[in-house]
Amino acid sequence: MTANSSVSTASTALPQDLEQGRMPAHVAVIMDGNGRWAKRRGLPRIMGHRKGVDTLKKLLRCCRDWGVGALTAYAFSTENWGRPTHEVDFLMTLFERVLRQEIKEMMAEDVRIQFVGNLAALPDTLQREIDRAVTMTQANQGIRFSVATNYGGRQEILQACRAIATQVQQGHLQPEDIDESLFSRHLYTANISDPDLLIRTSGEMRISNFLLWQLAYSEFYITDTLWPDFDTDEFHQAMKAFQKRDRRFGKVNDSEET
Numbered sequence: 001m002t003a004n005s006s007v008s009t010a011s012t013a014l015p016q017d018l019e020q021g022r023m024p025a026h027v028a029v030i031m032d033g034n035g036r037w038a039k040r041r042g043l044p045r046i047m048g049h050r051k052g053v054d055t056l057k058k059l060l061r062c063c064r065d066w067g068v069g070a071l072t073a074y075a076f077s078t079e080n081w082g083r084p085t086h087e088v089d090f091l092m093t094l095f096e097r098v099l100r101q102e103i104k105e106m107m108a109e110d111v112r113i114q115f116v117g118n119l120a121a122l123p124d125t126l127q128r129e130i131d132r133a134v135t136m137t138q139a140n141q142g143i144r145f146s147v148a149t150n151y152g153g154r155q156e157i158l159q160a161c162r163a164i165a166t167q168v169q170q171g172h173l174q175p176e177d178i179d180e181s182l183f184s185r186h187l188y189t190a191n192i193s194d195p196d197l198l199i200r201t202s203g204e205m206r207i208s209n210f211l212l213w214q215l216a217y218s219e220f221y222i223t224d225t226l227w228p229d230f231d232t233d234e235f236h237q238a239m240k241a242f243q244k245r246d247r248r249f250g251k252v253n254d255s256e257e258t
């Protein structure tokens with residue numbers, strides 16, 4: 001399959017073993033393992049990235065159908081510039097092409113797309129496609145779909161610090177005004193709640209500079225499945241695992257108080 005291949009738009013009902021009231025409001029995903037998926041098939045790494053686009057499209061639809069309000073996907077990290085030039089170039093072109101191709105369906109499906117990361121460093125043609133998609137979908141009321149592109153958690157925190165420091169320097173803000181809420185409003189993710197669940201595919205047990213601030217109390221779900229193979233059944237498993245979690249946020253459960 002390629003990035004052009006069509007994906008069914010028919011909506012899927014929430015599986016009976018999932019509780020609607022306990023669905024995560026915001027799911028974040030580190031889409032990892034595209035290269036290994038391709039390598040196992042004797043294909044070039046870029047074929048894994050192409051297949052990965054289909055996986056993301058299906059996941060977005062599934063999240064929408066099952067009542068997940070926001071999906072954030074890690075598409076390109078600030079460290080991914082260190083990959084071979086042809087792979088980086090392929091990814092930038094792929095992002096651009098997919099955005100151009102998918103905008104119609106995103107409108108039809110009421111998706112609000114936004115991008116988090118240092119977008120100014122992306123190729124101009126991609127920046128234009130991003131601006132267009134964000135502007136076109138900004139009044140949509142459906143799922144909020146954030147794509148982390150040239151995103152780095154440390155870099156995001158630093159740019160927030162610089163912006164806040166400038167306001168203090170100019171006398172618009174006092175150091176004691178800086179609290180968690182103000183800080184969060186200076187992050188790329190200012191308009192979305194912190195993720196309830198982080199999914200990482202391909203078995204790596206690390207954050208890789210993703211949403212360092214926002215993941216403070218997220219549940220983690222790591223699967224060995226490679227991203228191109230992460231289908232609706234796999235997401236169903238992740239949801240089942242999430243619904244069994246006991247989120248204590250540092251407190252003690254009522255039943256354990258004595």
Ligand code: IPE
Pocket residue numbers: 031032033034035036037075076077080091202
């Ligand atoms: C994730 O898959 C996609 C991006 C980082 C763009 P990888 O390309 O990291 O695949 P592996 O980890 O090498 O298998």
Ligand code: IPE
Pocket residue numbers: 030031032033074075076077080204206208
């Ligand atoms: C994280 O995957 C970045 C994205 C999925 C975009 P990487 O493959 O870049 O992470 P590492 O190198 O395994 O930590």
Ligand code: MG
Pocket residue numbers: 032033034
């Ligand atoms: Mg990887």
